[in-house]
Amino acid sequence: MRIDAFALRKPAAVMGLLLVVVHVALALFSPWLAPFDPTELVGGRVEAPGAEFLLGTDVLGRDYLSRLLHGGRMALFVTFTGVVAAVVVGSLLGVAAAYFGGALDDVLMRICDIKLALPGILFVSLFITGFGESFVVLVTLIGLVYFPGVVRIVRAQALTQVNLGYVKAAQLRGESAASVIAREILPNTLDVVYVEFAIRMSHAVLLLSTMSYLGLGLSPPTPDWGLMVSEGVGQLAFAPWLVLFPAVFISTLVIGLNFGAEALANALGMDASRGHVGGT
Amino acid sequence: MARAILRRLGLSLLVIWLVTVLVFLSTEVLPGDALQVSLTADEAAEMSEEDFARRREELGLDRPAAVRYADWLVAAARGDFGTTIIGKANVTDVIAYPLRNSMLLGLVTALVAIPAALAIGIAAAYWRGRAPDFAASSGAILGYSIPEFASGNFLILCFAIWLPVFPAVITAFTKDPPAALLGAAFLPVLTIVIGSIAHLVRLVRAGFIESLNSDYVERARLAGASRLRVVLRHALPASVIPALNSAALYVAGLLSGIIVVEKVFGYPGLGLVLINAVEKREVAVVQAISLIAAVIVVTMNLLADAAVMALDPRARSR
Numbered sequence: 001m002r003i004d005a006f007a008l009r010k011p012a013a014v015m016g017l018l019l020v021v022v023h024v025a026l027a028l029f030s031p032w033l034a035p036f037d038p039t040e041l042v043g044g045r046v047e048a049p050g051a052e053f054l055l056g057t058d059v060l061g062r063d064y065l066s067r068l069l070h071g072g073r074m075a076l077f078v079t080f081t082g083v084v085a086a087v088v089v090g091s092l093l094g095v096a097a098a099y100f101g102g103a104l105d106d107v108l109m110r111i112c113d114i115k116l117a118l119p120g121i122l123f124v125s126l127f128i129t130g131f132g133e134s135f136v137v138l139v140t141l142i143g144l145v146y147f148p149g150v151v152r153i154v155r156a157q158a159l160t161q162v163n164l165g166y167v168k169a170a171q172l173r174g175e176s177a178a179s180v181i182a183r184e185i186l187p188n189t190l191d192v193v194y195v196e197f198a199i200r201m202s203h204a205v206l207l208l209s210t211m212s213y214l215g216l217g218l219s220p221p222t223p224d225w226g227l228m229v230s231e232g233v234g235q236l237a238f239a240p241w242l243v244l245f246p247a248v249f250i251s252t253l254v255i256g257l258n259f260g261a262e263a264l265a266n267a268l269g270m271d272a273s274r275g276h277v278g279g280t
Numbered sequence: 281m282a283r284a285i286l287r288r289l290g291l292s293l294l295v296i297w298l299v300t301v302l303v304f305l306s307t308e309v310l311p312g313d314a315l316q317v318s319l320t321a322d323e324a325a326e327m328s329e330e331d332f333a334r335r336r337e338e339l340g341l342d343r344p345a346a347v348r349y350a351d352w353l354v355a356a357a358r359g360d361f362g363t364t365i366i367g368k369a370n371v372t373d374v375i376a377y378p379l380r381n382s383m384l385l386g387l388v389t390a391l392v393a394i395p396a397a398l399a400i401g402i403a404a405a406y407w408r409g410r411a412p413d414f415a416a417s418s419g420a421i422l423g424y425s426i427p428e429f430a431s432g433n434f435l436i437l438c439f440a441i442w443l444p445v446f447p448a449v450i451t452a453f454t455k456d457p458p459a460a461l462l463g464a465a466f467l468p469v470l471t472i473v474i475g476s477i478a479h480l481v482r483l484v485r486a487g488f489i490e491s492l493n494s495d496y497v498e499r500a501r502l503a504g505a506s507r508l509r510v511v512l513r514h515a516l517p518a519s520v521i522p523a524l525n526s527a528a529l530y531v532a533g534l535l536s537g538i539i540v541v542e543k544v545f546g547y548p549g550l551g552l553v554l555i556n557a558v559e560k561r562e563v564a565v566v567q568a569i570s571l572i573a574a575v576i577v578v579t580m581n582l583l584a585d586a587a588v589m590a591l592d593p594r595a596r597s598r
Contacts, residue, residue: 113298116529
């Protein structure tokens with residue numbers, strides 16, 4: 001892996017990475033930063049910003065600043081867990097599909113086709129209708145939605161490697177398939193895997209916040225930016241900040257992730273543009 | 281070429297069939313059954329074992345899953361998706377008008393977004409690395425990073441509340457004629473168009489850069505073709521191929537966008553029906569909508585494949 005440090009110093013890259021760092025820090029440290037418990041009723045309904053509640057209170061009388069600071073915590077935890085699972089499983093399957101070909105390859109490619117045919121929102125809706133919206137279900141669904149894409153991309157990268165000399169040499173030395181995959185091919189697909197992780201994170205955050213907004217993702221009283229937008233729309237004319245703040249927070253997170261993914265792809269000498277269609 | 285298209289057609293049918301299996305498995309077989317998920321805890325507590333058995337028989341849930349799947353598939357192929365649990369309405373009737381309304385939204389969006397994205401993408405590629413490219417590429421990242429529920433509500437705030445030009449909530453009804461719906465659909469369309477252009481611009485730009493660097497464009501340039509002719513006649517047809525290859529992803533993204541803006545603006549389409557159906561655990565409605573969406577995506581992808589073959593002779597032999 002060769003990193004082009006110059007690409008990481010571009011203004012867009014710096015901005016993206018900075019946004020991601022700020023958001024991750026916020027998610028990690030919000031319990032110590034927030035002045036109140038984000039789910040506790042501490043004031044009247046929709047109080048205006050003031051000395052006691054810096055950003056006022058929400059429709060139920062909870063401190064808005066505290067909810068805002070906590071709003072990415074659960075979403076990032078769910079998406080990070082799901083996407084890590086998707087990338088690990090997808091990468092292993094992708095390399096295996098390229099190496100073994102045959103029936104395994106065919107089955108995995110058809111799974112990718114199914115995923116392509118069903119938009120993420122519908123896929124998640126379908127399973128939530130049957131399984132409900134628990135934490136485990138959401139993490140599993142994020143994993144299921146994003147692993148086929150990883151399989152497809154990693155498989156394509158691994159296919160460029162399987163017939164190269166160093167792989168043949170390892171096979172001739174009598175190494176097992178598992179060892180060839182793990183020690184020879186996988187390390188040469190890692191660049192692609194890192195970029196995939198960054199891109200899928202941005203997609204997953206977008207998908208989960210959208211599901212939460214629609215009432216099909218994280219459930220109340222969880223402080224979550226998608227949920228907070230949907231809880232605040234009734235007050236849009238009187239207290240627009242109830243919608244604007246969470247909208248800005250979720251948008252800056254996804255913008256940061258996308259600029260970060262782009263910077264990473266450029267630093268590794270790749271073009272990230274093709275993987276980016278159809279975010280949700 | 282006919283053989284290649286037939287092969288894709290077969291593959292598409294296989295994918296549709298696999299989607300029907302997934303749709304059925306995810307909602308009917310794994311977690312108990314349609315009856316259980318449709319009941320609230322209170323209702324379930326009040327019902328005796330006999331009540332359960334009777335309701336299962338009414339709903340046909342006492343038969344083996346494979347039989348139910350086969351029945352459902354045959355009926356669905358004929359356009360019959362069963363009845364809703366609450367109200368016993370025919371699912372086909374429930375979704376017919378909303379489907380039309382959503383397709384209207386999608387059609388208008390595509391008609392606006394595709395030409396706009398082509399123009400912006402080509403400009404970005406032509407002035408690669410300069411100001412127009414920087415603006416288009418950064419704008420595209422911003423465009424698909426901002427969730428539709430955020431940009432939609434922001435547009436409501438700007439153009440319905442601060443500057444009351446449009447109504448905040450759409451006042452059109454499910455069975456209104458298309459003209460009435462379109463009149464109310466300005467902000468919803470604008471919301472999806474932004475994301476839609478953002479997705480397409482990057483593809484068009486990448487494809488156009490590739491074709492500008494190709495031998496045949498170089499040859500046309502050396503042969504003395506004018507700049508405009510090089511761009512429009514030689515580089516343009518090849519530049520849409522990467523975008524066409526991503527047609528399935530684009531259509532899927534468009535459908536997602538439609539679902540979200542329908543909720544944001546209260547537009548009477550399939551997205552609203554879907555969200556209500558998931559909340560009320562109306563399995564038959566969710567199944568029908570998922571299946572329809574998959575058929576739309578796969579069909580559009582097939583058409584795009586055919587278009588690629590028409591544009592690119594190399595694709596015909598693959």
